[in-house]
Amino acid sequence: MVAHQTGRYSKYIRPINIIFDLIVITALSLYFFRELKLNMFYYLTYQTVTWLFIAVIVKYYEVFRFTTPVEIITKLVKQFSIFLLIVIAFFPFAKTAIFSGKATAIYLTLSFFIIVGFKYFLFFYLKKYRIATGSNFRNAVIIGYTPEAIRLKDVFENRKDYGYRFFGFFSDKKQNSEILGKIDDIENYTIANKIDEIYCSLNEISNEKLKELVEFADENKKAIKFIPDTKEIFSKNLKVDYYELFPVLSLQKTQLHNPVIKGIKRAFDIVFSLLVIVFLLSWLIPLLTILIKLESKGPVFFKQGRPGLDEKEFYCYKFRSMQINGFTEREASKNDPRVTKIGRLMRKTSIDELPQFFNVLLGDMSVVGPRPHLWSQNKAYSSKIKKYMVRHYVKPGITGLAQVKGFRGEIETEEDMVNRIKLDVFYIENWSMIMDFKIILQTVINIFKGEEKAY
Template identity: 75%
Template sequence: MVAAQTGRYSKYIRPISVFFDLAVITVFALYFYRDLRLDFHIYLLYQVIAWLLIAYIVKFYSIYRFTTPVEILSKLVKQGAIFLLVVIAYFPFSKQSIFSGKAIAICLSVSFAVITLSKTMWFYYLKKYRIVTGSNFRSAVIIGYTPEAINLKEVFMTRNDYGYRFMAFFSDKKTNPNIKGKIDDVKPFVIANNVDEIYCSLNEISNDQLKDLVDFADEQNKTLKFIPDTKEIFSKNLKIDYYEMFPVLSLRKTMLHDPVTKAFKRAFDIVFSFLVIVLLLSWLTPLLAILIKLESRGPVFFKQGRPGLNETEFFCYKFRSMRINKTTEREASKNDPRVTKVGRFLRKTSLDELPQFINVLLGDMSVVGPRPHLWSQNKAYGNRIKRYMVRHYVKPGITGLAQVKGYRGEIETDEDMVNRIKFDVFYIENWSLFLDLKIIVQTVINIFKGEEKAY
């Protein structure tokens, strides 16, 4: 019964914390700045955007079960100091407002006192909650039976407030009653027991085994962390955390896993898709509907189940570009007889994809991301192409890096899909707002230029 509770509510902690902090600074600003003649519509928007940007820069919400109180205090000081400067910077540009250092000092002091108190209470409550109930834990296995691995196991066993449950050791190099099995036994054990994290001693694993383990962690969405045997291991792809005095290396998560980044990207998606729907789809849809209906019988819109975030199915919307047929799980090919004349134009200009902005507004898709594949493609390539499943770590997009690089349309060889996945994974691991904007601009350029594989 306890196992069923693993991580059940953890994903809600950061969003709740962000919402609470924004509510606190908003409420106190409305109260303490009421006599400063501020245009609160503009100021509160400025304040919220500033808070989120600063939080993103200082990693204010990057607090984990092993984060120390000193680190939390450091984040609070950085957030408070920079936010104070940003608030003060607003007044010179607001001519009708009255600057009051006293009001700002009181407001921010009270706000940060409440925020600090809430964070402290949450931090210690979660630790006590794990100890008393045994809930909100993560299960872990360790590959290797080195002194470092044994020490880490002792940390898991003695520090219940960290919320880890040790499951087993695996090793090829040593025989011991405490060792569950060989390294090859790790994967079936992890799947059978729904293990959350794999800790790997670099002393006891070969490069080939390590690469295979990284691929396995990607495919199964498991966290892989490394136990360093010496101080000679350095990599920009690794970050170090300390469990008490014990160092643990882990693969860095991408920017798109950061809660603040996800919130920012979602806000951008909502604004962008709303503008497209209001300014373009509102008048273009009736015109295209008439053309589609005049040429062939059937609905104006075509909807199809596609795998989305974490392979959860959603209905992807398009303007219908084919005659009604029973082979919708087969991708379009050159001179496909199913495609209508109007449909050929829609596909060539990518106008058939415009209804997907409704998917973006609903939260099923993003403006930019890996294109959603057919279920048949997932089944065909999921186990054949390495890192294929990584694309499901984020929401699918209307356009993506692979598409603007020319890897769109019909998959003629495995190499076509390999290249598509290569660019999808690169996008996920190297996301930036600039990259999103660049892809959007390139997509618009390609629409006017025309693309060879847009059929």
């Protein structure tokens, strides 16, 4: 009998790794480079940014429960080899700095062994802990009852350190005690039994059903992976992982799921929101407080619960642009009588949205991302529009691709929402920092140019 799953700690492992690595290289550089006449602020900024950039390139932090020790050490060697060249490259540009080969060698060697020691301790400790306690297991089922599917089941059962709890098979072609039902039964079973990962043997599933399962996995935040055979999938990029010698195909996550990219985007959000708060909101809030209070009674700020990352509720802040009313879950329409005179100006220029930079600073939102919808809209459209729930894979944004393309404001027809979701999903699946900058720039242009649906 397998121990009950007691909780998930996987999401904390990468942030812990990143923070530990940065602490080590920062502390050791402060100690070993203290007499080299470096401007430590510039050097540490350079070192941190380049370390994270290299990590993205070599996929340094992409270590999973099935990653082999050889793969881990290969990633470490790649990371430190490039980082060595990056550290050395800084000195020719620092005019007052004195390069010391000895200090650099000791610094990097010590950093390497401390980080290697920590990673291997964490890697093996988690495996032992998982086996001993039954914690952090992932529930898995397999579609198809083929020799390859049975081999994968054997891997799950023989390698307990991988942390998988196998429930059974689904098949339309076979029947025995290991088969839980037909392929059409898998969606209800997955929800009812909290299945985390679905593995598909491609020669037992039609292309149409496969497409349905991918959409089901997107909507319900389930991982779907494939047992390769002669068929090919063209709709998504795939990556190959090996469970021992057994290949498994996975739909690649977007860049925004990469912990390093998430860290870079978060750092940008913090810096950008602080600049707006200090240089704009610091004087705009007192001014608007007077204007809002002069026209109507009520608070200066309006807060409303909205669905955020993973559909968890957060309070979204705005400058109050309406008279106090009991219809806060009804979106504004053209010539809405609830909107005040100053409110109309704020909404036209999007000034009413500026307090959301406090949401960004608090970590509930990002500067760029899908706009947070009303709960009533979530309930109305989540089951109607395909991939609607994908937008909750990332933090909502103050501005987004859909908004700068004109799909903002009132939803007059279902087609308006469909187009908005298409652009939100495109943004998530094709994100780049350049795209974020373009969206921010276009948002500023639209504010001055004016938008038809900004009311």
